[in-house]
Amino acid sequence: MANLKDVRDRIKSVSSTQQITKAMKMVSAAKLRRAQDAITQIRPYAKKLDEILSNVSATLDSISDNKYGIAREINRVLLVVITSDRGLCGGFNSSVAKATEAHIEENYASQYAKGDVELLCIGKKANEYFTKRGYTINEDYVQMFSELSFDKAKLAAEFVMSEFEETSFDRVDVIYNEFKNAAVQILRKSQFLPILESENEEEEEIVISTDYIYEPSKQYIVEELIPKSLKLQFYKAILDSHASEHGARMTAMDKATDNAGELLKDLKLVYNRTRQAAITTEILEIVGGAEALAASK
Numbered sequence: 001m002a003n004l005k006d007v008r009d010r011i012k013s014v015s016s017t018q019q020i021t022k023a024m025k026m027v028s029a030a031k032l033r034r035a036q037d038a039i040t041q042i043r044p045y046a047k048k049l050d051e052i053l054s055n056v057s058a059t060l061d062s063i064s065d066n067k068y069g070i071a072r073e074i075n076r077v078l079l080v081v082i083t084s085d086r087g088l089c090g091g092f093n094s095s096v097a098k099a100t101e102a103h104i105e106e107n108y109a110s111q112y113a114k115g116d117v118e119l120l121c122i123g124k125k126a127n128e129y130f131t132k133r134g135y136t137i138n139e140d141y142v143q144m145f146s147e148l149s150f151d152k153a154k155l156a157a158e159f160v161m162s163e164f165e166e167t168s169f170d171r172v173d174v175i176y177n178e179f180k181n182a183a184v185q186i187l188r189k190s191q192f193l194p195i196l197e198s199e200n201e202e203e204e205e206i207v208i209s210t211d212y213i214y215e216p217s218k219q220y221i222v223e224e225l226i227p228k229s230l231k232l233q234f235y236k237a238i239l240d241s242h243a244s245e246h247g248a249r250m251t252a253m254d255k256a257t258d259n260a261g262e263l264l265k266d267l268k269l270v271y272n273r274t275r276q277a278a279i280t281t282e283i284l285e286i287v288g289g290a291e292a293l294a295a296s297k
Contacts, residue, residue, distance in 0.1 A: 007270055007271045007274060010267055012267065014263050014267060015260075017256075017260055018264070021256040022257050024088065024253045025253035025257060028250035031246045032250055032276075035179075035239070035242045035243035035245075036243050037238040038181070038242075039240055039242075040178070042235070043233070045232070046232050050233075053226065056229060066195070066223060068164065068195050068227070069194050069195040069226075074111065074170045074171055075111065075116060075170075076168065077111050077116065077118070077172075077173070078138060078171070078172045079173050079175060080117070080120045080173070080192065081097075082118075082123060082174070082177075083096050083097070083122070083124075084124075084145065085145050085146070086124075086125075089248040089252050091094065091213075091248075092177060092248035093123075093129070095187055097125075100126075100130075103173070113263045115136065117135075117136070119136065119138060120137075120159075120239060121139075121140040121141070121142070122141045122144050123241075126140075138163075138261070139159060144238065148164055148239075149247075153231070153234055153238050154235070154237040156234065158231070159196075160172055160193070161231075169193075171192055173188050173189060173190065175189050179241075179244045182250055183253060185247060187192065192254045220271035233292045
């Protein structure tokens with residue numbers, strides 16, 4: 001039977017842990033609200049910019065004429081992996097890491113075997129995970145989330161775009177968690193560069209119906225819009241991951257708090273049973289001693 005002191009210490013420890021998880025849930029909820037506001041505010045702007053870009057580029061001969069739309073033979077690949085800086089958020093980071101490894105195995109196995117797959121890690125957890133496993137880390141932005149801003153994301157996006165432009169890489173993919181709500185994050189694996197041309201003819205016809213006045217020219221507008229759109233999409237992916245992180249942590253801490261409550265109930269039941277058994281044993285010893293004394297007289 002369990003010792004009463006051990007059970008009391010265990011109850012105290014679990015209660016302390018429950019207070020911590022409850023506090024972390026509240027902190028994550030507050031941070032989630034700010035992160036959610038940021039991603040919901042940028043989505044309409046990003047969508048409209050993409051719509052304008054699709055409209056303008058659809059009237060040109062091909063968007064591949066732009067330096068960011070040139071499709072080359074895939075010899076060297078850069079994967080942008082976005083995770084968090086901290087843990088305690090359930091399977092948020094591990095799902096991205098495992099999806100990245102699966103993505104490499106399914107699509108870039110031959111390039112990886114030649115050492116031509118490199119990773120750009122945004123977030124400490126991705127950097128730690130892939131460094132330990134011997135992957136080639138091209139660049140890391142582990143301090144991105146300390147003071148997240150468009151300027152920081154723009155620097156990373158410009159680095160990726162310049163590497164593609166200089167033909168250091170033929171394909172750039174981004175792997176991250178897209179924010180849906182506090183409890184649901186959708187794992188995304190999307191091609192960042194080269195830019196994909198629209199394959200939906202009906203959608204393209206609808207987009208083309210908008211008439212714009214171009215100054216100075218369509219080609220110039222496209223060349224100006226594409227870099228801005230790419231930087232914005234890159235920043236949007238980081239904001240999505242940031243909001244998803246806080247949602248995942250809030251959900252994980254909520255479950256941890258509930259689990260701690262269930263464990264406390266079980267421990268208190270064990271404590272009461274143990275205490276009752278100890279009292280019963282003492283009573284039996286007293287009664288047995290009294291009977292022994294009475295029999296000896």
